[in-house]
Amino acid sequence: MISTVFAFILSVGPLFSDQDKAIKDNLRRTVTVPARVERILSLQPEITRILLALGASDRLVGIDYFISRDDHLFKILFPGGARLPVVSMPDESVNKELIARLDPDIIFTSPTELQVPDSIQRSLGIPVVALASMGSFDGLLEEIELVGAMTGLEERARELGRYFREKIRSITECTRPLALEDRPRTYLAFWSSLVRTPVFYEPVQAAGGRNVADNLLPSRLGTIGTVISVEQILKWDPDVILIQGSFLPRERQVTVEGVLEDKRLGSVKAIKQRRVHYTLGFWYWWDPAGVLVETLYLAGLFHPEKFGRLDLEKEGNAIYKKFYGKTDVFTDLIKSLDFHEWTK
Amino acid sequence: MSGQNNRRPKGLAVFILILPLFLLLISLSIGSYGISPRGLFKTVFSVVSPASHPDVPAAYRDILLRIRLPRVLLAMAVGAALSVSGASLQALFKNPLVNEYILGISSGAAFGAALSLVFLGRAFPPQVGGFVFGVVAVGAVLLISGKAESHFISLLLTGIIVTAFFSALLSLVEFFASPYVLQALFFWLMGSLSLASWKDLYISLPLIAVGLVILYLLRWRLNVLSMSDEEARSLGVNVRREKMLVIAATTLITAAATAIVGIIGWLGFIVPHLVRMMFGADNRRVVPLSAAMGASIMMIADDIIRGLSSFEIPIGIFTSLVGIPIFLVLLKKTRKVWL
Amino acid sequence: MSIRVTNLAFAFPKFSLRVKELAFESAKVTAIVGPNGAGKTTFLKCVGAVLPTAKGSLFIDGRDLAALKSRERARLVCYVPQEHDTTFNYSVSDFVLMGRAAYISAFALPSQEDTRAAAEALDFVGLTGYADRAISEISSGERRLVLIARALAQQSDILLMDEPTTFLDPKHETEVLQLVRKLAVEKMKTILVTLHSLEMAVQHSDQMVFMKRGEVVAHGKSADVFQESLLESVYDMKMKIIDWEGRKIVLR
Numbered sequence: 001m002i003s004t005v006f007a008f009i010l011s012v013g014p015l016f017s018d019q020d021k022a023i024k025d026n027l028r029r030t031v032t033v034p035a036r037v038e039r040i041l042s043l044q045p046e047i048t049r050i051l052l053a054l055g056a057s058d059r060l061v062g063i064d065y066f067i068s069r070d071d072h073l074f075k076i077l078f079p080g081g082a083r084l085p086v087v088s089m090p091d092e093s094v095n096k097e098l099i100a101r102l103d104p105d106i107i108f109t110s111p112t113e114l115q116v117p118d119s120i121q122r123s124l125g126i127p128v129v130a131l132a133s134m135g136s137f138d139g140l141l142e143e144i145e146l147v148g149a150m151t152g153l154e155e156r157a158r159e160l161g162r163y164f165r166e167k168i169r170s171i172t173e174c175t176r177p178l179a180l181e182d183r184p185r186t187y188l189a190f191w192s193s194l195v196r197t198p199v200f201y202e203p204v205q206a207a208g209g210r211n212v213a214d215n216l217l218p219s220r221l222g223t224i225g226t227v228i229s230v231e232q233i234l235k236w237d238p239d240v241i242l243i244q245g246s247f248l249p250r251e252r253q254v255t256v257e258g259v260l261e262d263k264r265l266g267s268v269k270a271i272k273q274r275r276v277h278y279t280l281g282f283w284y285w286w287d288p289a290g291v292l293v294e295t296l297y298l299a300g301l302f303h304p305e306k307f308g309r310l311d312l313e314k315e316g317n318a319i320y321k322k323f324y325g326k327t328d329v330f331t332d333l334i335k336s337l338d339f340h341e342w343t344k
Numbered sequence: 345m346s347g348q349n350n351r352r353p354k355g356l357a358v359f360i361l362i363l364p365l366f367l368l369l370i371s372l373s374i375g376s377y378g379i380s381p382r383g384l385f386k387t388v389f390s391v392v393s394p395a396s397h398p399d400v401p402a403a404y405r406d407i408l409l410r411i412r413l414p415r416v417l418l419a420m421a422v423g424a425a426l427s428v429s430g431a432s433l434q435a436l437f438k439n440p441l442v443n444e445y446i447l448g449i450s451s452g453a454a455f456g457a458a459l460s461l462v463f464l465g466r467a468f469p470p471q472v473g474g475f476v477f478g479v480v481a482v483g484a485v486l487l488i489s490g491k492a493e494s495h496f497i498s499l500l501l502t503g504i505i506v507t508a509f510f511s512a513l514l515s516l517v518e519f520f521a522s523p524y525v526l527q528a529l530f531f532w533l534m535g536s537l538s539l540a541s542w543k544d545l546y547i548s549l550p551l552i553a554v555g556l557v558i559l560y561l562l563r564w565r566l567n568v569l570s571m572s573d574e575e576a577r578s579l580g581v582n583v584r585r586e587k588m589l590v591i592a593a594t595t596l597i598t599a600a601a602t603a604i605v606g607i608i609g610w611l612g613f614i615v616p617h618l619v620r621m622m623f624g625a626d627n628r629r630v631v632p633l634s635a636a637m638g639a640s641i642m643m644i645a646d647d648i649i650r651g652l653s654s655f656e657i658p659i660g661i662f663t664s665l666v667g668i669p670i671f672l673v674l675l676k677k678t679r680k681v682w683l
Numbered sequence: 684m685s686i687r688v689t690n691l692a693f694a695f696p697k698f699s700l701r702v703k704e705l706a707f708e709s710a711k712v713t714a715i716v717g718p719n720g721a722g723k724t725t726f727l728k729c730v731g732a733v734l735p736t737a738k739g740s741l742f743i744d745g746r747d748l749a750a751l752k753s754r755e756r757a758r759l760v761c762y763v764p765q766e767h768d769t770t771f772n773y774s775v776s777d778f779v780l781m782g783r784a785a786y787i788s789a790f791a792l793p794s795q796e797d798t799r800a801a802a803e804a805l806d807f808v809g810l811t812g813y814a815d816r817a818i819s820e821i822s823s824g825e826r827r828l829v830l831i832a833r834a835l836a837q838q839s840d841i842l843l844m845d846e847p848t849t850f851l852d853p854k855h856e857t858e859v860l861q862l863v864r865k866l867a868v869e870k871m872k873t874i875l876v877t878l879h880s881l882e883m884a885v886q887h888s889d890q891m892v893f894m895k896r897g898e899v900v901a902h903g904k905s906a907d908v909f910q911e912s913l914l915e916s917v918y919d920m921k922m923k924i925i926d927w928e929g930r931k932i933v934l935r
Binding site: 066069070089090091191192193194195196216217219226227228229230231232234235237250251253262263264265266267268 | 375376377378401402403406407410411412461465515518519520521522526527538539541650654655656
């Protein structure tokens with residue numbers, strides 16, 4: 001009798017030890033996920049891009065509307081993606097029946113959509129993880145590691161992680177020793193508004209700058225942005241203003257010209273010195289290759305004496321090739337976003 | 345409240361009428377930049393005669409004239425506009441539960457702004473689309489309810505239906521359009537003065553002023569229009585024409601206000617109630633006092649937002665937080681429900 | 684101020700009013716009686732232009748009512764409803780002041796003369812002390828008087844009163860009808876009243892009009908026209924009229 005019980009425990013034990021693990025996601029939810037996944041539904045463009053970089057695109061069973069419709073590079077990087085079913089819509093609604101049919105092992109969502117994860121998990125019982133880099137390199141690298149582990153592509157994940165850290169280190173070894181006064185105080189105008197800003201944006205720091213909003217709290221859980229007032233911008237008096245430029249030029253509500261001409265901001269250092277520029281910013285969180293290029297770009301912007309010699313287009317293409325295996329991808333991005341204007 | 349309707353301390357009424365001016369001065373000194381009262385005075389003088397105070401930083405002048413002043417004026421104008429609009433429509437619909445959005449302006453304006461953002465992009469400020477469709481919504485209500493002038497209930501119902509229709513259209517736009525394009529709609533729907541600038545005021549202020557003047561002049565007439573249609577007609581009023589006039593004026597000011605600052609709830613509903621509770625139902629008092637009280641509440645709410653912290657909270661929340669407790673306190677004091 | 688009705692017609696979905704020829708003399712009180720649904724209120728509302736009527740059916744002192752502008756019409760004729768829904772709690776004086784609407788342009792405020800006219804009207808009905816009271820706080824009988832005061836402030840020569848005595852106690856009922864008589868005699872107003880009480884009608888009116896199913900069945904001097912046979916045919920029931928000390932009592 002006792003030996004039967006013993007045998008039972010022994011056989012059941014391994015069932016729990018390397019099949020599942022518990023993850024804490026960015027909405028402070030604890031989710032039990034399978035150690036290995038074959039079928040992935042990604043409603044988080046950042047995760048989708050990571051899956052492409054890892055070479056795990058064949059595991060995608062479904063994607064979200066943003067990456068399929070509004071992402072600048074998805075069609076180039078993954079032409080097969082056009083055949084993937086789109087499961088979510090801009091108003092945060094998800095097609096639960098379709099999800100049930102696709103039968104994923106795991107679902108990734110963005111932490112900005114508060115209700116979605118629990119709603120899906122409750123209805124369908126599939127583990128949903130709300131994950132994003134939240135503007136931090138470590139966050140991004142942890143994602144790469146996690147997804148690599150879950151897809152069995154740890155080797156590739158480590159390779160990308162190493163590459164990423166190397167590239168960043170090549171910048172930060174020049175910028176870390178900088179004194180505080182030498183770091184340009186930077187205000188980031190993101191999300192189509194002069195007064196919405198991210199409270200944490202690591203590329204600025206790594207490139208040798210300072211985000212003036214870094215002492216603020218995000219406006220709610222799951223997001224990285226907050227809303228300030230125009231007066232606050234004057235109070236901060238930043239040296240540089242960066243505007244989110246990942247919008248297509250005709251869709252930009254906030255523009256460099258507009259900011260330079262805004263009479264309310266006339267006394268701000270950045271306006272007086274005409275240091276108002278576009279930067280890539282978020283495009284539904286990050287593209288790991290894109291954020292590397294952005295950090296290089298910002299380093300050149302903040303400290304031209306140290307980084308001015310960079311051939312950004314060449315570097316950018318090399319980075320994108322490393323991640324996605326395709327050539328001249330960055331050149332395509334430059335064309336859509338009028339990037340040449342940025343570096344005049 | 346017998347015997348008090350006409351005798352309510354005139355002092356209180358005068359106080360309320362002057363309050364916005366006081367608040368204007370106070371509000372100009374509130375903001376995250378932190379200018380001392382002395383600095384403020386110097387700035388004001390340097391504006392009047394630039395030579396007198398050459399040491400005033402350019403930032404002070406920009407803050408006072410380009411950031412705070414337009415914002416405070418906008419708060420005053422919008423507060424007055426929404427309150428008077430609510431008061432007038434309550435009289436017209438003979439229903440104290442009515443608010444200024446009852447004829448579909450808010451959902452029409454939201455849809456118009458969204459449409460503008462999606463199809464016209466940056467070329468057109470979404471405010472124009474918002475204003476146009478706010479007016480279109482009301483026009484639709486009037487057209488649909490047609491000749492049924494004696495059935496004001498149908499005007500109400502049609503307003504509800506048109507509101508629902510434009511809300512559905514808005515959802516459709518939100519459903520298909522990229523949310524990144526619609527980000528600019530985000531603030532606007534929550535109600536915010538955070539982006540107020542002179543550009544916004546140049547167009548909206550005259551429109552609001554025109555509408556307010558019309559409704560101010562009509563203030564006694566509103567008493568008559570608040571009678572049943574039969575009574576009003578019997579009293580010799582061309583009910584249809586004068587109702588249209590009131591609706592046109594309220595639509596003008598509400599659409600202009602909503603196009604700039606978005607949807608700010610509760611104000612047009614609470615303020616007229618407060619005024620009636622304190623001063624009686626005579627619109628000769630209700631209209632100007634609603635304007636003054638609405639302007640004051642709006643300024644106080646915005647002062648709190650600007651003074652509390654460096655980040656912005658939607659003003660709609662504050663107008664409720666300021667207005668509702670006052671309402672409840674007064675409700676308790678007078679122990680009356682209807683007016 | 685004479686009223687002449689010629690081929691007046693108004694149609695509701697299930698009911699139509701048709702009055703061929705009717706004339707009302709000035710400075711007289713005419714009671715309009717008839718069973719429920721006879722069209723009394725509809726008739727009154729038509730004469731008061733509260734309901735729209737065709738041109739050429741109503742003439743006040745020879746002028747076509749339908750051709751007049753609202754203000755002119757209101758200075759001639761005033762329809763006084765039975766009750767008023769007190770959504771907004773105006774003071775009695777503000778309420779009576781509204782009667783001056785026909786004399787005040789849309790964008791103007793009441794003048795001193797308007798205020799005086801309103802005060803006089805209130806005085807005529809004996810409620811001067813009530814000026815500052817809220818309209819919802821007075822009794823319904825007093826509210827009837829306030830409605831009449833408002834009609835007085837309107838200074839129209841023709842008053843159309845829709846059931847001014849319904850739901851009032853006997854004392855107030857008599858008061859109101861005596862006031863009506865006073866208005867005709869002292870102020871030379873032409874007054875039409877709809878009444879349910881036949882006895883009150885015959886006692887307090889000079890002329891009577893009997894209506895049934897949208898048509899005028901009989902009209903004439905009260906004393907002459909108030910006959911048992913007429914009553915029976917109008918109300919479809921046997922009635923007996925008793926004369927007692929000059930007053931008429933109706934037994935059913």
